Amino acid sequence: MKAAILVETNKPLEIHNIELESLKEGEVLIKMVAAGVCHSDHHAMVGHFPTRTPIILGHEGAGIIEEVGPNVKSLKKGDHVVSVWRYSCGECEPCMSGRPATCGEGARMRADGTLSDGTTRFKLKNEKVHHFLGVSTFSSHSIASEKSVMKIREDMPLEKAALVSCGVITGFGAVKNAAKVQPGESVAVFGTGGVGLNAIQGASIMGAEPIIAVDLLQNKLEFAKKFGATHTINSSDENAEERILEITNGLGVHYAFEMIGVPQVMSTAFNSLRTGGTVVVSGLAQFESEVSIPSVPLVLQEKKLMGSLYGSTNPRLEVPRLIDLYLAGKLNLDDLLTRSYPIEEINDAYDALIKGEVARSIIKHD
Numbered sequence: 001m002k003a004a005i006l007v008e009t010n011k012p013l014e015i016h017n018i019e020l021e022s023l024k025e026g027e028v029l030i031k032m033v034a035a036g037v038c039h040s041d042h043h044a045m046v047g048h049f050p051t052r053t054p055i056i057l058g059h060e061g062a063g064i065i066e067e068v069g070p071n072v073k074s075l076k077k078g079d080h081v082v083s084v085w086r087y088s089c090g091e092c093e094p095c096m097s098g099r100p101a102t103c104g105e106g107a108r109m110r111a112d113g114t115l116s117d118g119t120t121r122f123k124l125k126n127e128k129v130h131h132f133l134g135v136s137t138f139s140s141h142s143i144a145s146e147k148s149v150m151k152i153r154e155d156m157p158l159e160k161a162a163l164v165s166c167g168v169i170t171g172f173g174a175v176k177n178a179a180k181v182q183p184g185e186s187v188a189v190f191g192t193g194g195v196g197l198n199a200i201q202g203a204s205i206m207g208a209e210p211i212i213a214v215d216l217l218q219n220k221l222e223f224a225k226k227f228g229a230t231h232t233i234n235s236s237d238e239n240a241e242e243r244i245l246e247i248t249n250g251l252g253v254h255y256a257f258e259m260i261g262v263p264q265v266m267s268t269a270f271n272s273l274r275t276g277g278t279v280v281v282s283g284l285a286q287f288e289s290e291v292s293i294p295s296v297p298l299v300l301q302e303k304k305l306m307g308s309l310y311g312s313t314n315p316r317l318e319v320p321r322l323i324d325l326y327l328a329g330k331l332n333l334d335d336l337l338t339r340s341y342p343i344e345e346i347n348d349a350y351d352a353l354i355k356g357e358v359a360r361s362i363i364k365h366d
């Protein structure tokens with residue numbers, strides 16, 4: 001039972017052998033096989049999100065059900081599953097109105113670092129260790145509510161499945177479900193990490209043209225071309241707004257996607273829109289930060305600014321579709337998964353992510 005624990009904000013993760021308490025009603029024990037190395041965990045590590053410590057991070061994951069607790073209905077031992085990092089109760093207004101990712105109970109679990117009954121199942125030397133987003137995938141074994149995992153096809157490689165449940169669905173869904181991009185519409189994607197690359201891939205599948213990728217790091221822009229970017233802008237030495245206007249004959253783009261969570265970039269994305277255009281923000285900025293946009297073009301050009309969480313969809317509908325697309329050869333996950341690390345090297349994995357060396361990497365559990 002080896003886990004990577006954030007003992008204190010702004011300290012490297014520590015690897016420890018943990019103890020697990022027994023399963024309560026509606027819970028499952030998962031043998032994790034792979035966990036995605038995602039920016040959101042890094043936000044928690046460096047304190048951009050207020051996070052209870054000690055905590056086992058990790059929210060993208062895939063594994064195999066090892067045991068089910070009392071009254072578990074949707075899963076059995078041996079099922080292949082992916083994590084669903086936003087618990088949804090199924091009964092509140094957001095859940096019933098088709099926005100399960102915005103469930104209030106899911107938000108409470110994130111803030112408290114607990115499972116849905118408000119308690120924890122992890123222990124290190126008799127001290128309780130918190131859960132991250134109800135899933136904690138940086139552990140060889142994790143306990144979660146059955147509502148925090150979903151069964152997938154057994155012919156889907158678990159290493160790739162781990163990526164679908166966060167980065168892929170978030171980027172792809174922002175394009176398909178939030179923006180609803182149509183063939184021939186123009187798109188700019190700001191930030192070409194795991195989420196941004198999947199927005200580019202989504203835009204390509206929807207038939208967008210042109211698809212403009214913007215990033216500060218040249219190696220990440222090279223990844224973007226593999227996923228369907230028709231133009232790249234290195235904003236460390238080019239003015240993104242001016243270049244986007246040039247590429248679109250002075251009009252700007254129909255849709256701009258902000259995938260990194262930097263308020264200034266959200267403003268640039270807004271200024272890159274054509275009349276009637278929409279900015280979709282999927283990047284989570286530091287809590288308390290604010291975004292500034294010019295108010296007159298908002299009205300005179302009928303521009304829109306919207307947020308998109310977890311692909312603006314129900315993961316239980318979208319994840320199986322994305323997996324089917326991958327297995328049919330129509331979704332590129334092979335170029336996305338660039339590295340795999342043992343859990344002992346998890347801090348190196350995060351250094352590589354911050355340096356932009358990888359499209360997406362995973363932790364491979366023993």
Ligand SMILES: [Zn+2]
Nearest residue numbers: 038040166167
């Ligand atoms: Zn993620």
Ligand SMILES: [Zn+2]
Nearest residue numbers: 089092095103
């Ligand atoms: Zn709910």
